[in-house]
Amino acid sequence: MPINIVRKVKSEYLFLLTGFLVMLSATIGLLGWTLDIDVFKSVLPNYPTMKFNTAICFMILGFAFLLFIKGKSKAVKIGSYTLLIALCIFSALSLSQDIFNFSAGIDQWAVKDLDGARQHDAFPGRMAPTTSFCFFLIAIAILGLRFKSRSINILAQYIMHLVSLLSFVSVTCFLLSVPNTEAFTFFTSMAVNTSATFLILSIVAANVHKDLGVTGIFTGEKIGNIIARKLFPRLIIVLLIFGYVSMLLQRHHFISPEFAEVISIVLFILAGIFLFRGVLRNMNSLDLKKNVAENEIRLLNKNLEETILERTSELKHSNDLFIKIFNSNPAGIAISTLDTGEYRNVNPALLKILNYKKEEMIGHLSSKLMIIDSETRRRVISLVDEDGQLTNTHITLKDKDGIDRHCLLAMERFEEKGQYYMISFINDITDRRIAEAKLATTYQEAERLADNLTRRNKQLLSFAHITSHNLRSPVSNLNMLLLFYKESNNASDQLQLIEKMDTVVNHLTTTLDELLETISIQENTEKERQELFFEQVFKSVTDILIGELLESKAIVKIDFLKAPNVFYPKVYLESILLNLVSNAIKYRSPHRIPEIVLVSEIVNGKTLLTVTDNGLGIDLNMHGKNLFGMRKTFHRHPNAKGLGLFIVKTQVEAMGGEITAKSEVDKGTIFKIIFNKHTL
Amino acid sequence: MKKLLNLCFIDDDVIFQFMVKRIVTCHNLANKMWLFNDGEVALKYLLEQQQNPLEIPDIIFLDINMPIMDGWQFLAEFKKFKASMAKPVTIYMVSSSNDSRDLGQAKEIEEISGYLVKPLKLEHLEQVINDFLEPQVNRNC
Incomplete structure (x- = not known):
């Protein structure tokens, strides 16, 4: 000290x-x-x-x-x-x-x-x-x-x-x-x-x-010691003075020795009274000080007591509040030890999420109950160790029946009496997850529908185009011819007009037939499919085209190993192969021996057919948008009717697929068909 | 006596060609008349004759829907050399299509003086020729 x-x-x-x-x-x-x-x-x-x-x-x-x-x-x-x-x-x-x-x-x-x-x-x-x-x-x-x-x-x-x-x-x-x-x-x-x-x-x-x-x-610090220290020197001095005085008086024979004794005693008593009075004052003042100090202490104690009471009630209040928050929280809350994961307290919401009874959880380890697997727990704890808390982390817990519960977890670490604890807040989002999955499926479905609709819309537009050009044109011709016929009074002229009308009617019939065919393809998206081998279908197509193939001396290479088959309507696949191969021959370059390559493969889970030729090619900058149009021809070929690619496109799209082309004039053309782009 | 014009028809429809030839010949509407099966052939001819005003048509009647080179493509190509032509050429679109999209597209192109919907009758042709010869009358309308 x-x-x-x-x-x-x-x-x-x-x-x-x-x-x-x-x-x-x-x-x-x-x-x-x-x-x-x-x-x-x-x-x-x-x-x-x-x-x-x-x-x-x-x-x-x-x-x-x-x-x-x-x-x-x-x-x-x-x-x-x-x-x-x-x-x-x-x-x-x-x-x-x-x-x-x-x-x-x-x-x-x-x-x-x-x-x-x-x-x-x-x-x-x-x-x-x-x-x-x-x-x-x-x-x-x-x-x-x-x-x-x-x-x-x-x-x-x-x-x-x-x-x-x-x-x-x-x-x-x-x-x-x-x-x-x-x-x-x-x-x-x-x-x-x-x-x-x-x-x-x-x-x-x-x-x-x-x-x-x-x-x-x-020497002590107690009151007796203090009094002794004060009193003793004074007592000595008084005694010495009185002793000296009485001795002087006696020595010079003013008084008798006996009387000197008496005086000495009386004076001592008087002095004693004064001394005691001094001591008394001293003691009283000390006592007073002591009392004041005691009162102060008492007051302080009282204040302290009040403060403690206040704090206690505050604590009780906040404790009550905590219990309320804990018990009626919709989120699951658990308090567990940091090191072992032993549950110290769990709220009703958590019990409901995990399907446990309170006594089945409290005092038990999370790892023993298999609520959380040890690897996830290690990961979570290491995250909490880093910054003392964790917010909105996805976690999968297992309930009493071992069923996965997808949860959002927030955690906070705290210390009490030297022991670390975790308070965990758990939001069950399993239902939300299911809803999200449903939403995703619905969204996919909607996207597919939208795709279909867009395609339908395009088809309608193209149909409008077809009707205004390909149907209206022969009808207007008929009108005109009929007008001429009425105005004509020459028999041979009339006969000529009738012949023309016949041509137009034939043309109109063909066009109508083709259109009806197209519409039936477009309508029949559920056309029966079957397992088809490219090689087999290709064989039947080359049988039909054998004359052209021989005449053109075309070299045809095939590779169907990577995707040997496809689930498709047989007629359509035949039509697609027939049109593409016959086009490749029809629009071959006069300067080269035609070379046609057919390759099937799987790309991103979809079956893809590529048909490549080394023919005339098409200027796609110029004709790109008309490439697959009805009655669109780009070469002066006697058999160019502008129908093949139109039918192919209609068939491919009706079956949920896609056809695209790349071409360079006088180099060749590449057609790519994804058979099942929009289907599984 | 009316001045006779040089007329040109670009259309792949043989029946249409037959009928146009018949109207123009019967009513003596043209000085000279050319018929082309598609845009490419017509373009080729115009390029050859661009410095020869006598062989250049005054009015071209252009079909939209044609193989090889359709009406739109022909216009796009024609635009590139029309300034170097020995005389100006008036172009009318002639189509069986009454589709508003085709009409709209035709209005966008300044080289096109008008849009005629098939069937193309005598009075249509006479109207176009009159408009060409007396542009003021047309403007006053």
């Missing part, structure tokens, strides 16, 4: 100061003897002097005390003990001279005590017996202070008090001017500076063990 350290430092300074003071006192004494200065020897003239030996002893005692206090190393301690023991022996020797009445020749070993001789001392130069006794006692007491045994410490402390008492009597005698020639010479023979030095040193040294002996009364 800092205060104790301060006090310790303070008392150490006091000890050191006292040690130096003792040595100073000794030095003054020694100077007095060596330089023969009376004041230095006895303070007052004609009073007993501090003997040279005494001064030497004080020097040793002071030094020993300093070593004793500062001594930390063993050598210094031993030095201090040695000096003290030497002092013991020397003082005992000096004292024994008085007791056994002999001279050891130590009294004037260094200097002659002329003053002592002058004052008719029995043994000049010898320390007073009180002095030597005090040296003996104080040396022993200091030695005793450092013993480990507490009882010896106590004994040493009381010996120290005895030195204080002896020196105090001596000082008091001096203060009260008790003549040294009268009784108690045992005490009075001690020089005043000697006794003062003893008094100071013994009192200070008693502070080494503050708690022991009389010192304990004055």
Whole structure:
């Protein structure tokens, strides 16, 4: 504790100061003897002097005390003990001279005590017996202070008090001017500076063990100690003053010794009253302070209690709120340990999602219940470890029956009493997932329908085009011919007109037939399909085209290995192959031997047929939009009717497929047919 | 005495050609008359005769729906060299189509002076020829 350290430092300074003071006192004494200065020897003239030996002893005692206090190393301690023991022996020797009445020749070993001789001392130069006794006692007491045994410490402390008492009597005698020639010479023979030095040193040294002996009364921090500290010095001063006054009065015979005693007692009582009054005030003020402090503490306690009550009710309120949120939340909430995943609490919503009873979950591990697989849990925990929380993560949990529940998970990590927990918020989105899947299917269906509609729309537009051009044209011709016929009055001319009309009607019939055929193809999207092998169908087509193939010397290469078959209406596939191959021959280049390549393959799960030729090619920039149109021809070929590609396109699209072309003039043409683009 | 014009018909329909020839001949509507089966043949002729005003038709009656090169394609090609022609050529679209899309497309093209829906009758031809000879009258209408 800092205060104790301060006090310790303070008392150490006091000890050191006292040690130096003792040595100073000794030095003054020694100077007095060596330089023969009376004041230095006895303070007052004609009073007993501090003997040279005494001064030497004080020097040793002071030094020993300093070593004793500062001594930390063993050598210094031993030095201090040695000096003290030497002092013991020397003082005992000096004292024994008085007791056994002999001279050891130590009294004037260094200097002659002329003053002592002058004052008719029995043994000049010898320390007073009180002095030597005090040296003996104080040396022993200091030695005793450092013993480990507490009882010896106590004994040493009381010996120290005895030195204080002896020196105090001596000082008091001096203060009260008790003549040294009268009784108690045992005490009075001690020089005043000697006794003062003893008094100071013994009192200070008693502070080494503050708690022991009389010192304990004055040094504590309790109220009794404080009173003792305040009262005792005043008591001493009062006693000294009254003692002195009554002694003076008595000595000069103003009053009789008995009366002096009476006065002394009365005055002491009066002074006592004042002193007690002072003490009383002191105590009262202390009591008051104590009461105030107590009241303050009580008030503080009360405030604290109120605060605690308030906090407790707040806590209770927030706890209630938490329980409400926890129990009635539509989202599933679980509190589990971070390390093991043991459920500590789960809310009704979670129980409903996972189909468990509360007691089946609480206290059980998530891994044991197989709610979450260990790999997912590891992944989730590592994510939470990174930033303490997790938001909206897709996770699949298993309910009690092992059925997958698709969930959105949010997590937060928290600590309580050194244990990490997770609070998990779980939203069951299984139904949403199903709905989403349904929506996706519906969307696909809608897209397919939209595709069909678009195609239908295109067909309608193309039909409108066909009717306005291909049907209206022969009808308008018929109208005109009929008009001419009516206006004509020439039989041969009329016959000619009838022949023309016949041509137009034939043409119109063909066109109508073709149109009806087209419409029936377009309408019949559910035409019966069958498993067809490209190679077989191709064979039947080449049988039909054998004449053209031979005549043109065309080279036909096929590769149907990658996609040998297709699920398709036989007539359509025959028509497609027939038209494409016959076109390739019909529009061949006169400069090259025709080469036709047919390859089937699967691309993105769809069956694709590619027909490549090295023929005339078509300028698609110019004719691209008419390529698959009805009655669109691009070459001056006698058999070009502009119908083949139109029929092929109609058939392919009616079956949910797509046909595209790439071409370069005088290089060749590539047709690509995806048979089942819009179907599975 | 009316001035006789040089007329040109581009149409693949042989019956139409027969009827046009009959009307023009019977009513003596043209000085010279050309009949072409498709746009490509007509284009080829015009390119050959572009510096020869006497052999260039005053009015071309152009069908839309033809093989090889249809009416639209012919117009696109004709546009490229019409500035270098020795004399201006008036073009009328003639089609059996009364489809609004075809009419709309014809209006977009500045080379086309009008759109005639088949059957093409005598009075239609006379009207076109009169408009050509007396443009003011047409404008005042």
